[in-house]
Amino acid sequence: MPKFPAYLLSRLVFVFLLMLAPMATAQTPAPADGAAQTAAPPPEKVAELIKLLDDPEIRNWLQNRPASTAAKVEQEATLEVEKMEAQARTRFQALRAALPRIPSEIASAAGKVRQQASESGFAPALYLLLGIVGVGAALEWLFRRTASRAKFQSPVLTRAYVEFGPLIVFTVVSTLIFMAVDWPPLVRAVILYALLAVIGYRLIMGLCRLSVDTGGMSAFQYSRIRILAAVFTLGLALWAMCRPLGVDNDVRTDIVYLFSVALFLIALEAVWRRPVDRRGNPPTRVANILASLYLVLLWLLWSIDFMGLFWLAIYAVVLPRLLSGADRLTRAFALTRWNEEDTNTPRMVLLLRGVRAIILLLALGWLGLSWYYNPSVITSDSPFVRTLVYGLFKSIVVLLIVDLAWHLAKAYIDRRLTPASDDLAVSPDEAARHARLRTLLPIFRNALAAVLICVAAMTILAEMGVQIGPLIAGAGIFGVAIGFGSQTLVKDIVSGVFYLMDDAFRVGEWIESGSYNGVVESFSLRSIRLRHHRGSVFTVPFGELGAIRNGSRDWTIDKFRVRVPFKTDIAKVGKLAKEIGKQLQEDPELGPHIIKTLRMKGVEQIGEFGIEISFGFTARPTGEQTAIRRRAYTMITQAFAENDISFAQPTFQVGGEGAGGEGKEAAAAAMYKRQADAAALAAAEGGKK
Template sequence: MKQVSLLPRSLILFVFTILFMALSLQPCRAQSPETPPPAKLSELLRLMNDPELRQWLEKRQAAEPQAPAIAETMIETGEARARSRYQALRSAIPNIPAQIAAATSRVREQARNNGFAPVFVLFAALVGVGLAAEWFFKKTVVKARFQNPLIALAVGEFGPWVTFALVSSAIFLAVDWPPLLHVVILFYLLAFIMARLAFAVCKILADAGALSAFGHRRIRLFIAVLAIAGATTSLARPLFIDRDVETIVSYGSSILLLLIAIEAVWRRPENVTATGQQTVVNVLYSLYMICIWFFWATNFLGLFWAGIYLIVLPKLLVAVGQTAEAFAKGHWPNDNKNSARMVLAVRGARALVIVAAVAWIIFIWQYNPNILARENPTVDATVRGALKSIVILILADLCWQLSKAFIDARMGDANNAASSPSAEAARASRLRTLLPIFRNALAAVVIAAAVLTVLAEMGVQIGPLIAGAGIFGVAVGFGSQTLVKDIVSGIFYLMDDAFRVGEYIQSGSYMGTVESFSLRSVRLRHHRGPVFTVPFGELGAVQNMSRDWATDKFLLRFPFNTDVAKAKRIIEQIGEQMKADPEIGPQILETLQMKGVEQIGDFGVELSFAFTALPGRQTYIRRQAYTMIRDAFMENGIEFAQPGVHASGEEKSDAALMLQKKWGEHLAGSPSPRT
């Protein structure tokens, strides 16, 4: 497959996502204040309300010098805390080897006293048993056959991982470990299992073309270092390692991960022709990652994750979309990108990524005690409402895209069924008429619901808005009665199924084929080309010329001495020939018949003919019938009547002489023409 390089942005996601996981175990935690006993609290409140005590406090406050400015106090306090923290960490650096050696000695001593082997031997044996069970799974379990290679790869990657996790976890839970040995093996086993899961996901992304080979190698290295560093840092508290030492180890691990990320940025394969331009881009990326690391180190987690999402989330959505599309395309090869299943797979995967990102931000905002903005109720409510609004908009977009894809698919089926038998074609025509209107109405409903829900989450009272919208709607209804009339008339026309898209109708002076609808008008295409946009309120009675069937009648004139019975037999033969014709036969519902003598005229008898055909095809069939009737009658000696003047005997001579005499008199009395 085509390898698409998503570095450095995709790599930044993995780097800083796991950086925060390493940081989450650092010892920069706020301690919750102890709640005083209720009795002491009541006594304190009583003393605060004592008039003598309040007067003494006021005098003492007036006698004290003016307090410095708040900004100066905050700066000085922050500088003092930072200096104290730096000195504590610097003094703890020499103690790191002794602290680690003491923790290792405690674990080794506890394992020896309880009859266990060293921790590394036990962990290696546990991993070995899990890998053996994984190998046995690969060799004995029959692999399922999948047409999609990505699904086969996913089963091949996740199946052994699940086997390893189940077997190793079962053995771990079955053994009664000593406390320190238990926590060490637990953390390293979890790190190993999660690292292997991340390896499997990266492998699938690489095979789907969403991750380059270079990015795959660097991310695997990053995950391996992270797993070891994360497990080691997490063991600091259970092994009674000093908090300052834990902080130094955490910062050191994060710096190592940062260096791996910067190295990947500078060595990534990019199609940049100008060397100077590539250097500038690499420098900017490196500075950006250093800034984000600084936000992490100073515990500004909101800015940290905002910086990650700003750069990483767009590329991550593209990668997830490509992977989901590859999976769906392999499972449903005949579906196009706009089908409902493809939209659900691609947009659903992207929606899950966005929802997970927002959920993580909400989790940090909820449980991080160091976020000062939470002390302001307005800021806290605004941030929570904004995060929830993102989820609401994502879900609304997903619902709309799924509905739109489903409606478009049904419209495509309706267009394909237009040439089917009459019942199916009628149903398809009705769907083509109603589905566009339903799609527009659904879009309006989704947008209105999403906007109102977002406003409600942001703290806006939507009750007055809804009431105001109702009053405004009544005012608009009174002011635009014609518009309301058109909309209501259109609703009833559609409910009565008066016409559909593709049908030829006539109403008053308007006629044409129905092309489309809107909320207030219908678009008619005349057979000569002009387009009429007619409001529903002006249609009135509608004559539908394309519904169910159409009967065509015509008259032909023959001489008085025509053999009517012979002509009828010829017409019956012509009708059978037309019915058997593969081109026009399926369009005829009742074949051509001669009804008999319609009337006797001055120049001959008029015979009536009729047939019934599909709507809109009667003109074409009538032309074919004229040609066949003419040829058949000429072959059988039947002529068509022709108008003429019949005169006989002396009447004819007298009339001719009189006409000649009057014409000569007229010429004699006329003036000579001018030259």
């Protein structure tokens, strides 16, 4: 098949541009009259020009001058097209004429191999190949007997060992035998490429069987891939043997095309006869037609030697399925080896992303080699496009590295952010350290993402040939301008940095700042998010926080007061408080949160209606101090009732005379009773504070 020369396309484009130049010149509008009069030459120069045109020599030269450049270029372009057509026709006729010579050329090459083998005292190459394969298969059989009894912790690893262990033994044995014998040149070439074809075919089949075992490939796909692999490896081996055996290049090319047509027909049959998919849906006619057109496109790209586009078209369909199958194999191995289903752990991320990166790098390397050794027309003729293509290759490598680094860091940070089941069992210092990490790691994660994105973007631009120095300088100037224009934003960010450096608050702590209070839920670079106990959410910039009162550090003391009558036995109240404190300490729900249990502080104040006694306890700042205080109120009320101790109440004496005096006294008593109840309630609320 003819190859499309790169220089011909470049010349055609150049010729086309040259032909457009005079057309653009002819379409240029004439200058205005005023401009023409201004630019007119002097009369003496016009007279001199007319005199020169009357010269017989100049008139003769003008009549016999050579053709214009545009005409020459047009003629050269026409000749180039005709030359390309003639070359293609000649090449096609040569390949067609070489078709009948394929059997004779193969027979002649086989005769050369037999003759050289007999002259060197060797058996025919086929017998030698069968002997090497037989010895390797015998040792492989012995190894397979021991390999079948091997058991690994992972069934996937066991299956891989059973599949590839014997293949490795066969490869090593056949290689040693081949290297130990000094073969004749032609026999060596035949045996070498035949052994490579056998090993390659077995390697492909081993991978396919492993994919079938893990559910990545159906039985129908396995049967068709087995036929494709056999035809492909056989054709590749014959193509490689033909060169050292002296087969004509046209015959060699025809052999390759015949095998390519066979592969195309096998793939086409697999498309139209494929069964239902994984979901049980049969393939539609439109899908089969599109798949057939895709196969035709692949064959045409390969035929005209556009190997870069050929491999890109293959990657577009094969690479996603290959990555999916690799993920399935990797997860099955991790599940059976470590019993690990979570894909967000650092080990799983490294395994999954590492396997993906290896597959993508191998595919990219092969594409780069095919593009380098079979350069396309545009890539070979345009330095800019060549820089762009190779810059894309390097950019993909950079993105793979950045992707692996980001997912590893994210998995590690997410793992540290996830609360462990034994957080309550650690010491207070360790719990504080964990809380500090859970506070700082989200900010570090966001900053790391920004840094990786910037580094990746700058590196990719540099690989694509863009000068990033001016970009960095411009970004610096723009940053300074933004800083001056957004001083409030800078203030918020800087204030947040210093709050975090001072460890002023952590996620999960209750803080109060001015009119804002609540539990710290999260924060960004410029603001903090507080959840009020009634459900409201405050988003407060760091610059507006000011002084912070943190109620969730180390310990908290809760005090309250109770008013009793003047004649109450204070010592008895103290004993009751001590007993209540002991019961609170033994409570399975509230006891773990109490540091110093409830006790009576003493007489706090002698009021107008009774004595105010103060109580207090020390608890951990977990938010349970309110529940402890409520339980203490309940237990004190019950204990006072059981021991005939009453709460102090204001009393009033109201006297009156005359008619209706009794009704007024009753109304006044009821009013004073309501005032006393209100005073007692206010005293209780004051004790809470």
